[in-house]
Amino acid sequence: MNAEIIYERIQNALDKAKRKDKILFTAVSKTRTVDEMKLAEKISWVDYFGENRVQEAETKRKSYGQSRVPWRLIGHLQANKARKAIELFDSIDSVDSIELAQRLNRIAGEFHKVMPVLIEVNTSGETSKSGIEPKNFSQLLDFIVTQENLRLDGLMTVGPITDDEKKIRTAFATLRTLNENARTSTGLTLPILSMGMSDDFELAILEGSTMIRIGTLLFGPRNYNL
Numbered sequence: 001m002n003a004e005i006i007y008e009r010i011q012n013a014l015d016k017a018k019r020k021d022k023i024l025f026t027a028v029s030k031t032r033t034v035d036e037m038k039l040a041e042k043i044s045w046v047d048y049f050g051e052n053r054v055q056e057a058e059t060k061r062k063s064y065g066q067s068r069v070p071w072r073l074i075g076h077l078q079a080n081k082a083r084k085a086i087e088l089f090d091s092i093d094s095v096d097s098i099e100l101a102q103r104l105n106r107i108a109g110e111f112h113k114v115m116p117v118l119i120e121v122n123t124s125g126e127t128s129k130s131g132i133e134p135k136n137f138s139q140l141l142d143f144i145v146t147q148e149n150l151r152l153d154g155l156m157t158v159g160p161i162t163d164d165e166k167k168i169r170t171a172f173a174t175l176r177t178l179n180e181n182a183r184t185s186t187g188l189t190l191p192i193l194s195m196g197m198s199d200d201f202e203l204a205i206l207e208g209s210t211m212i213r214i215g216t217l218l219f220g221p222r223n224y225n226l
C-alpha cells in the first residue's frame, strides 16, 4: 500500500488550495478481500469503506466482524436492493431519483432508522454515468428534505473520463455550486462534497472536495475477474 505517498499528496493539494480543513477519506474497497480491507482499516486517516455492489458488501460484511470504519454505498442502487442497502450500509451516497429516495425513506421508516444519504449528480454529461442531471437536481433536493427518515449530508459526483483538467475542474465546480445553492435554499449544513478518485483527487481538492474516494492508489489495480 502506498499510504504515506497518498497522505502527502492530499496535504500538498490542501496547501495548494490554501485549505486548512481535513479531507474525509473513503477507501474504495470494491473487489478487495476482507484481509486487504483489514489492512486499510489500520490506517488512522481512513474514515470509511466505499462499496459499489450490495451483494459483494453483504458477503464481506458477514465475515468482516466489527469494523472501526463505517461502510458507504457509492455505486448505483437498484430499487430491488434498497432494503438490503439500508440494512448493510451506514450511508447511501448514490441517491439519484425521487422514486429511489421515496423507497429508501419508506424502508428506513420500517427499520426505525434515519438513513444518511448523499445525492449523486451527473456533472459530466456522460450518458454512461449514473447520477441526476443538474437541471433536475433541485426537484430531487426539495423532495429529499421532506423525507423524515432520510438525512441529507451533501452531494457526490464522479468526474469525467478525460485528461482535460479544465473539463474535470468544471464538473467539480458544478457540484460545489449546487451544494452551495442547496445550503442556501434548505438551511442544512451539507458538509459532504464527495468528489475525487485516484486520478483526479487533487483537482477535486482544489475545487472544494471534503471527501475523496480512493481505490486503485491505495490497494493497487483492480482485478474484476476475481
Ligand SMILES: *Cc1c(COP(=O)(O)O)cnc(C)c1O
Binding pocket: 028, 030, 052, 074, 075, 158, 197, 198, 199, 213, 214, 215, 216, 217
Ligand atoms: C471505483 C470507484 C472509485 C475509486 O476509483 P479509483 O480510481 O480506483 O480510485 C470512486 N468512486 C466510485 C463511485 C467508484 O465506483
